[in-house]
Structure formats: C-alpha cells, structure tokens
Amino acid sequence: MKKILLIIVTTSFAFFGATSKKDRRDQTDPCTIYGSIYFETKKGYADYVIYVEESEAFADLIVFKEENKLMADDTGLWYITDKRDFADYTVYIDKSDDNVDFTVYYTDLLAYAGCK
Structure with a gap:
C-alpha cells in the first residue's frame, strides 16, 4: 500500500511541475494573449x-483596450480588469x-490591433 501511494505522489509532482512559469515565458507568443x-x-x-513601446514599429503586439470584456476575444484586444482573480x-x-517577454503598443483604433 505504501509503495502505491509513493508512486501516485511522485507522478503527481512530475505532472503538475512539468511547466513552470519560466517555461511558459520561453514559449510566449504574444499573438495568443x-x-x-x-x-x-x-x-x-x-x-x-x-514593455510599452512608444512606437508601433517596434512592438510585438498592438493592443486596443476594450471597454467590454466580451469583446476582448481576438489578438490584441485587452479588457483591463482590477480584479486579479477574474483575469485571463x-x-x-x-x-x-x-529581459521582457514581449513589447506592446497601445492604439486608439480597433482595426490596428493585433500582431505583425
């Protein structure tokens, strides 16, 4: 019985510890955020x-701040929330x-939002 429990616990740690925050950052595609x-x-x-760029030319992602959470459903559309628990x-x-994961530029025009 103890051997089986040890195997389950060991497997659980290996599964849950498989992707660390650093690993996710290494695989960051700003177009998916x-x-x-x-x-x-x-x-x-x-x-x-x-990092927030001052020029659109150097940004990895062009961001448009949406007023409605339901409309922030595509690349570059961000709904800014003040509640951490409800954030994606x-x-x-x-x-x-x-040493940043990616750079953004804020636009006032919805049509310009997205990746290059």
Whole structure:
C-alpha cells in the first residue's frame, strides 16, 4: 500500500511541475494573449513581463483596450480588469525593454490591433 501511494505522489509532482512559469515565458507568443488582463504590481507574480513601446514599429503586439470584456476575444484586444482573480492573464509593465517577454503598443483604433 505504501509503495502505491509513493508512486501516485511522485507522478503527481512530475505532472503538475512539468511547466513552470519560466517555461511558459520561453514559449510566449504574444499573438495568443487577449481577453481580461490584470496589471500586476510585483514582477514575480505576473504571467508575463511587458514593455510599452512608444512606437508601433517596434512592438510585438498592438493592443486596443476594450471597454467590454466580451469583446476582448481576438489578438490584441485587452479588457483591463482590477480584479486579479477574474483575469485571463497577469502582466507586469517593466520600465526597461531588457529581459521582457514581449513589447506592446497601445492604439486608439480597433482595426490596428493585433500582431505583425
């Protein structure tokens, strides 16, 4: 009985520990990040670290801030929420573009939102 329990516990740790936050960041495709977004105040708690570009030309993702959560259903459409528990993703805005997961540029035009 003890051997079976040990195998189950060991397998569970291997399964749940398979993808760490760093592994997800290495596989980051900014084009897949849309929906409700919470801006984290601590870098270590965020799913992704981003840098806000001043120019559209250098950004990985062009973001349009949606007013309605239901409309944030495609690439580059973000609904900003103030409740972490209801967010699809949490991001931290870094002041430097060194070692960030991706860069964004905010647009006022819905048609420009998306990836390059």
